[in-house]
Amino acid sequence: MEEYKLIADHLTYSYGKGSGRxxxxxxxxxxxxxxxxxxxxxxxxxxxxxxxxxxxNALLKPDSGTVFFxxxxxxxxxxxxxxxxxxxxLVFQYPEHQLFEETVFAEVCYGPKNxxxxxxxxxxxxxxxxxxxxxxxxxxxxxxxxxxxxxxRRVAIASVLAMxxxxxxxxxxxxxxxxxxxxxLLSMIRELKEKEGITILMVSHxxxxxxxxxxxxMVMDRGKLVFDDSPAKVFSHVEELEExxxxxxxxxxxxxxxxxxxxxxxxxxxxLKDARDTILRCMTGEKA
Amino acid sequence: xxxxxxxxxxxxxxxxAVSKKETAGAGVFLDISGLRYxxxxxxxxxxxxxxxxxxxxxxxxxxxxxxxxxxxxxxxxxxxxxxxxNAILMPAEGTVTVDGMDTQxxxxxxxxxxxxxxxxxxxxxxxIGQVVDEDVAFGPENMGVPTKEIEERVEESxxxxxxxxxxxxxxxxxxxxxxQRVSIAGVIAMHPKCxxxxxxxxxxxxxxxxxxxxxxxxxxxxxxxxxxxxTHYMEEVxxxxxxFVMDGGKLKMSGSPREVFSRVEELKEMRLAVPQxxxxxxxxxxxxxxxxxxxxxxxxxxxxxxxCGRSDGRI
Numbered sequence: 001m002e003e004y005k006l007i008a009d010h011l012t013y014s015y016g017k018g019s020g021r022x023x024x025x026x027x028x029x030x031x032x033x034x035x036x037x038x039x040x041x042x043x044x045x046x047x048x049x050x051x052x053x054x055x056x057n058a059l060l061k062p063d064s065g066t067v068f069f070x071x072x073x074x075x076x077x078x079x080x081x082x083x084x085x086x087x088x089x090l091v092f093q094y095p096e097h098q099l100f101e102e103t104v105f106a107e108v109c110y111g112p113k114n115x116x117x118x119x120x121x122x123x124x125x126x127x128x129x130x131x132x133x134x135x136x137x138x139x140x141x142x143x144x145x146x147x148x149x150x151x152x153r154r155v156a157i158a159s160v161l162a163m164x165x166x167x168x169x170x171x172x173x174x175x176x177x178x179x180x181x182x183x184x185l186l187s188m189i190r191e192l193k194e195k196e197g198i199t200i201l202m203v204s205h206x207x208x209x210x211x212x213x214x215x216x217x218m219v220m221d222r223g224k225l226v227f228d229d230s231p232a233k234v235f236s237h238v239e240e241l242e243e244x245x246x247x248x249x250x251x252x253x254x255x256x257x258x259x260x261x262x263x264x265x266x267x268x269x270x271x272l273k274d275a276r277d278t279i280l281r282c283m284t285g286e287k288a
Numbered sequence: 289x290x291x292x293x294x295x296x297x298x299x300x301x302x303x304x305a306v307s308k309k310e311t312a313g314a315g316v317f318l319d320i321s322g323l324r325y326x327x328x329x330x331x332x333x334x335x336x337x338x339x340x341x342x343x344x345x346x347x348x349x350x351x352x353x354x355x356x357x358x359x360x361x362x363x364x365x366x367x368x369x370x371x372x373x374n375a376i377l378m379p380a381e382g383t384v385t386v387d388g389m390d391t392q393x394x395x396x397x398x399x400x401x402x403x404x405x406x407x408x409x410x411x412x413x414x415x416i417g418q419v420v421d422e423d424v425a426f427g428p429e430n431m432g433v434p435t436k437e438i439e440e441r442v443e444e445s446x447x448x449x450x451x452x453x454x455x456x457x458x459x460x461x462x463x464x465x466x467x468q469r470v471s472i473a474g475v476i477a478m479h480p481k482c483x484x485x486x487x488x489x490x491x492x493x494x495x496x497x498x499x500x501x502x503x504x505x506x507x508x509x510x511x512x513x514x515x516x517x518x519t520h521y522m523e524e525v526x527x528x529x530x531x532f533v534m535d536g537g538k539l540k541m542s543g544s545p546r547e548v549f550s551r552v553e554e555l556k557e558m559r560l561a562v563p564q565x566x567x568x569x570x571x572x573x574x575x576x577x578x579x580x581x582x583x584x585x586x587x588x589x590x591x592x593x594x595x596c597g598r599s600d601g602r603i
Contacts (some may be wrong), residue, residue, distance in 0.1 A: 043495045045464040093491075132458040138549060144328075149362050176409065176490040177482045178361035178520050180559030203494045206562060245463075245495035250523075251563035262603040272564065279593070283577055283602060 004054065004169055005188045005199050006033040006088070010065035013051055015062075025051040026062065027223040033167060038193045038200045040210030040231065043220030044245035049203050050093070051167050052220065057088040058199075089165030093203075095156030099144040103128065107144050108159045115163055123160075129162035132156075134188060150181040155187075159191075167199040168192060174209065182206075185214060210268040211235065213250040219246070230268040232268050251275040317514050318350040318373060318483065322382035325368055330470065342368040343575025344537035345382070346520045352481070352531075353376045355515045357525035357545075360534030361559040366518050369534065373516065374404040382603055387481060404482040409490045411467035420462075421446065421455040427478040438477075445473040447512070449503050469503055477508070482514035483507065486565050489521060493526040497521065506591035521547070522563040533558065552584035 013026040025048045036147040043049045054060040056067055060082045063208045074084055091225050092098065099183065101107035108126040117125065130140065139147060144155050151174070160168065176180040190213060192198045204210050210217055210231060217234045219227040221244040227234045232274060235241070235248045238256070248270070255267040255275055265278045325343040330336055343365045350356050360366040371377040374386045375391040387403050389396040405427075409413055417423025426511045447456040449469040459467055470487055475483055485504060489497040501524050507513045517525065525531050531548045533541035535558040541548055549555070549562050552570045561564065561567070569583040569592070578596055583589050597603040 045496060176487065176520075178364075178559060179522075179561035181362055207494065208420050211371060245493055247494040251568065254565060254568065254589060257586065258593060261590065261594050261597075263593070263597060272568055272571070274569055276575070279568075279572060280575050280577070283572075283593070283600070284575075 003035040004032045004068075005070065006034070007066065008032075008052075008056065008065075011052065011055055011059070011062045012064045013055070013062050013066070018079060026055075026224050028065070029220075030224075030227045031218060031225060031228055032064075032199060033199055035043055036197045036199055038190070038195065038202070038213060038215045039191055040214030040217045041201060041203045041220065042205070042210060042217065042246060047220040047244075048223045049220050050171060053090060054201065056167075056169060057085050057090050059085075059090070067093075068102070076108040082115055086111070086163035087165055088167045088169065089160035091168070093171045093175060096152035098122050099152060102143055103141050104142045104144050104147070104155050107155055108162050111159045111163045112166050117163075117270045125164060126158075127197045129158040129286065132161055132192075133158045134184075150177055150185065153177065153185065162184070165196060165198065167201065169201045169203075172205060173202065174204070174206070178236070183274055189213075207235070207247050207249045208251075208271075211222050211251070212272075219244070232270055236268055255279075289441055291380060299536045302405055305574075307394045315352060315384075316349050317352040318348075318352070318516075319385040320326055320346060320348050320369075320372070320382070322347055323369070323372060323379050323386075323528065326363075326380050327368075340533035341537050345374075345473060346534075346537075346539045348532060348542065350514060350516070353512045353514055354583045355509070355527065356517065357506070357528035357531045358518045359520075359522070359531060359535060359548075364532045364534040364558075365537040368537075370406070370486055370516065370518055373484055374406050375400045376406075376571065386460060390577070395516060402478055403480055405478055405480040406484045406486065407468070407471050407475055407488050409487040411464060411471050411491070414474070415467060418458060420451065420457050420459055421454075423459060423470060424473045424477050425472050427489065427594060432486060441477045441479070442473075445476040446470075447475045448476060449509065450499075460527060462494060464492045465499040468492065468496065468500050470499070472503060472507075476513075480513065482516065484516045484518075486518045487520065488517075489524065490518065497524070520568070522561055523585070533560070546582040549584060 008029060008031050011026050011029040014024050016022050029052060055062050061075055064162050064198050069084060069088060069280060070224055074081060078282050099107055101110060108130055109122050112122040112125045116181060135151060135154055142154055174185050177185060184211060189200060193200050217231040218225055219234060235252050238248045241248060251272055252270050254266050255269055259267045264282050269275055269278055313563050323343050323346045326565055327340045327342055346369060358366045372379060372391060373386060375397055376394055384391045386400050389400050391400055415423050417426060421442050424445055425438050428438045428441050445457055449472055451469050451473055460469060482513045489500050504515050504517060505527060526545045528545055530542060531545050532539055532600060533548060552562050557563055564582060565586045566583055569579050569589050572578045579592050583592060587598045
């Protein structure tokens with residue numbers, strides 16, 4: 001039986017309440033995260049993605065609705081929200097701007113120490129997390145500020161991983177990285193899911209990235225969750241996505257154009273590899 | 289600042305990049321010669337701990353009115369190079385000349401900054417006004433432009449960027465793409481001859497990216513402003529006149545987008561990518577399909593595949 005790690009139950013939230021310029025950031029949003037899933041979350045700027053992810057680890061309280069983590073209501077009065085922030089780890093956008101400790105090791109120790117791990121457990125967890133994100137031993141004693149952009153990003157992710165999260169939420173983890181840096185970071189995130197069974201929720205502006213990575217894709221538009229389905233199904237709604245300021249992956253557009261030109265290709269495919277295979281089958285296979 | 293340059297229509301076929309270059313103005317707008325720049329790390333006692341050469345013997349020339357793109361992985365030196373163009377950084381060796389002014393000539397510093405305006409990655413760090421038109425007025429105000437003319441410039445700039453309807457809005461209430469267009473309007477209001485955009489779309493959603501790139505192209509084509517675009521998004525550079533590729537502080541490639549993107553393997557070695565359509569075309573060609581080199585976008589790929597399919601009698 002599939003296990004629901006987290007349930008978002010009718011979340012609603014407005015900014016600027018009572019100011020006369022109230023703006024609904026979340027409008028009745030419900031979904032589940034199952035154990036070990038990789039879920040993508042897309043939406044235009046201001047669609048409510050960041051508001052949503054902050055509610056999932058109780059940084060922001062919804063106006064109505066609630067979030068259940070492993071069956072318990074996280075906004076209940078006596079719920080241990082400090083421990084929750086270790087279990088539902090949130091990596092913000094441009095997390096490297098929030099680094100502050102003198103060394104990489106101290107930086108990564110901060111999170112586990114803060115949620116109450118003892119010193120030995122903290123140091124072991126920090127060591128493992130730094131290795132896990134692929135940083136070399138030499139960086140342990142370096143100030144995080146001396147590292148490159150991609151390395152800093154890894155330190156920030158390590159400092160969340162050190163708290164041993166069961167769900168890892170990443171808000172545009174690859175933004176601003178170069179193409180190879182993106183690929184490295186994304187494959188590291190995929191490994192966290194595949195090798196360690198961590199449930200991943202990744203916010204992204206890159207349709208190509210979520211097409212390659214996600215098992216399931218959720219789409220936000222003006223505070224509402226409008227799609228929650230397999231990436232292939234979501235990306236078949238090309239026109240609706242474009243109206244929301246989003247797009248389909250480039251491969252989907254190419255395959256749709258080819259289909260319209262009379263090629264026998266499958267236009268529901270979304271990744272480069274699948275697009276290549278369907279085109280090759282149609283161009284070099286047995287003629288119909 | 290009005291339409292002063294005539295450009296051929298934007299078609300992706302043929303030797304477009306070369307022909308466009310010929311329509312750009314004569315002479316040299318930007319001349320970088322033997323540029324070298326080092327970041328020196330020091331410890332607490334001010335002893336040198338290490339030296340990183342960020343830009344290593346780079347020479348390049350840009351003609352007035354060109355649309356230039358600079359590619360390179362993080363740490364390749366492209367932003368350091370860009371910061372030399374409006375004299376934020378000074379060369380350790382070599383010279384940078386902008387519109388005839390040497391960037392090391394301290395007396396010309398303000399003129400250089402007015403000539404080459406810069407737009408950065410994060411719009412939130414660049415907007416200071418409480419209201420959009422106030423933000424755009426900040427630059428010309430600082431330059432001592434008379435009030436009447438400031439108003440004209442603000443109107444003109446916001447109209448060019450399609451943000452005039454938002455002139456009374458609070459920047460906080462704009463989308464990322466809109467904020468970035470306000471940042472660009474603020475630079476335009478200073479009437480620069482050149483705009484340097486340092487990863488202007490890195491934080492934007494697809495629509496925001498499209499808006500900003502379209503605005504940059506329009507400024508280039510209708511206003512004749514020289515554009516220097518630094519980006520990681522390969523799709524954004526396919527309309528550039530010339531693409532420069534930096535790696536390890538050195539200038540490794542230069543040419544039209546078609547020339548540069550034909551070298552898929554070399555780009556990959558430099559930890560870069562090519563546009564998705566180019567990559568798919570390259571994969572298909574490797575698998576034996578008869579496709580031309582350097583396909584740049586989806587339209588070209590579909591056209592080439594249709595040609596290929598017809599000659600094979602498959603469609």
